[in-house]
Amino acid sequence: MGNKMKRKGFLGMIILVAFGFFFFLLLGVVEDPAAQTKPAEKVKPVAAKPKPKVAQKLIVASGTDALTMDTHFGLDAPTFTILDHMVESLLELTPKGEIVPRLAEKWEVSSDATEFTLKLRKGIKFHDDTPFNAEAVKVNFDRLLDPKVAIRYRFLVAPISTVSVVDDYTLKIKTKAPFAALLSNLTHQATAIQSPTSLKASWDKAVAKPIGTGPFIFKEWVPGNKFVMARNDQYWGKKALLEEVTWRVIPDDASRVVALETGEVHVAVRIPPFDIPRLKANPKLTVLDAASVRTIYLGFNCLKEPFNDKRVRQAINYAVNKEAIVKHVLGGVGRVSDAAISPGIFGYTPIKTYEYNIEKAKALLAEAGFPKGFETTLHPAVGRYYMDASVCTAVAADLLKVGIKAEIKMMEWGTYLPSILREKDQVEHKIYMLGWGCVTGDADYGLYTLFHSGEWPKKGMNASFFKNEKLDQILDAARSTANPEERKKLYKEALTIIHDEAPWLFLHSEVQMVGVQKNVKGIIVHPTERVIAKEAWIE
């Protein structure tokens, strides 16, 4: 009897402890009822569509989760990839790099590139039934330009001085200074148009769910796990064939490939190159490849010796075997750069690749006063770009052949980026690695902030502290004219100067490899590192 009592007491204790433990957790759960993801508004059944035989529910495996539901607060391609299906931008950048209408039907630009008139599409409603019109777009710009709201991509719209509503469907944008790249910037997902109703309720904080005008409607987000969206049957354009798209987070490359092979997912992004032959041999699968607009480079700190000497910078460009890196380190998944920006970007012209030539490199080094080379440090990005640290190791091995001993100093990204983007007196780096995705498809985005001398950190991204007055003038001039031919010419000149001055070791642009089940059709892999499933279907 006594023993039984004791046992009962013991059980009671366990239960008590368990309760205490869950109480701690519950404290937080009740706090925010709106936070849990909610199902979307009921989608009405489709009336007159030919019924496909297979369930039209697509599963896409991505490497990382979306970081926010608010496209204005977006930061990275995985977030924009998902949000693009629900929240649309005014203009669209096609995979070929052309700007085409989306929510804006027509546009006019004044010849000095300071006044932009946009004609909006009529008869569109946001997912919450708010009408889409010039007023709604203005609310979006007001928020994007509000200094109290921390918009990561503010610089896309920063040159704008006023946005005014001309009539219900016409909008006039004026810029402080000529800014020809504005149209390209308005294709960027960070400037996409969200329902003003939801924005007003969450002005300086991220909205809890994306409400746009797109072909899909938000259904559910389980952070770190999956994101589900359902077809918008009221969509203004061509309605999607898929009923539902699920974006599943599978961080490990190998596991993502396995999930594709077992058929658990239909699409898997970022296939490691060494798995490609196997997947291609699989009759059920296919691998799509698409060039990315991301250019990978090693930047020199042009303020520090010996990199203040152009000959040293050129010598390093000659000393590194770029082809071998692409072939052996990247498994062929890359393209050796022949300019500071990649093909498919407005303003790109192939300039030249520094050929692999050790003798030339040695001669240039000797001319610069370093016949035996020198010692330096190299800061790779780690785990950010494809095979980044290995690429840097290969570079260091090549440099050793011309007598340059580059000590590799690894830092993880959270430490690395802030350390690279310090002001000129505080930086330690001599050679640093970054990759720049020129995602607006316009050379201005890929050159201005990286090479203009007014863009030294902390203001901009010119972490090479490069300064060339002629180049500054050209980059400014290319902003001030709306004439595309004139701009192209200017950018060619700019790229030639950059090539010759070599503030970078020009490496390669990435190629995206996406694995797809053969019965899935219509998947688009966009050069801005996005997978688009809007027009896809399953056979």
Next chain:
Amino acid sequence: MSSQYIIRRLLIMIPVLFGVSLIIFTIVRVLPGDPAVVLAGPHATKDVVEQVRIQLGLDKHPVTQYVIFLKNIFRGDLGTSSRTGLPVTQEIMARFPNTLLLALASILVATVLGVLTGIIAGVKQNSKFDYLSMLVALFGISMPVFWLGLMLMLLFSIQLGWFPAVGADSFKHLVLPAITLGANSTAIIARMTRSSMLEVIRLDYIRTARAKGLTEKLVIWRHALKNALIPVVTVIGLQTGTLLGGAVLTEIVFAWPGIGRLLVESILSRDYPVIQGVVLLVATLFIFINLIVDIIYSFLDPRIRYH
């Protein structure tokens, strides 16, 4: 065992958690790297970075930040993730049930398999079973989970197609990660049980029990096992605590959305509120599990009394 004892232990938690919060608060801020720069991203301009810093409250004095942090904890508010803008409690609750499920499943696998193997190996010392099981256990301890996980996927997902490879949607999804994660603990528990068993069955009271004419089964299961289990319970408790803290590698390989991955992701992006929240949760769990282990001790060995 008195209820007073348990209450006292629960009260001790308060200063301990207070200390944990102070330590983790300091550590994340001592880490190199500027969260405002990381969160604003490479494209952000200087004023946007400053705006982010103000929004995160990082412009305030660290002491003020800590006081705000403590105040909010008492309100059950762990803050807002600086990475996603979601409440930290929501971020944790989206993943913690998964971690709990995976940890309990693997500790169940590990306890059942480990204790059984350990007992048999201990009782039949130097038998073929003993050698074989200890050899397997050696593998279990040495195998990295990402390798084991991928091998299991290769066999059971690709070749046989029995279990799905990734995700956390159903019971079937639990099998492979639980085995992978449990393998290491199984091995540790098996070896612990075996050596503890070997020690106990040489003791006098076991000889007495045998001399009384009890059957071997009764001797092992009733007399030897209870004593042999004391160190094993400690190990199981520790393992449970560790597993509840999240199993990063297993979670990554099987795309299992647990708090281990959340913690690593938040460290990489310098998401202070989430790091603090997860560490506090894990510390709380550890303290509770230790308490439970102590309670089980006194149940197994009536001589142990806490005052």
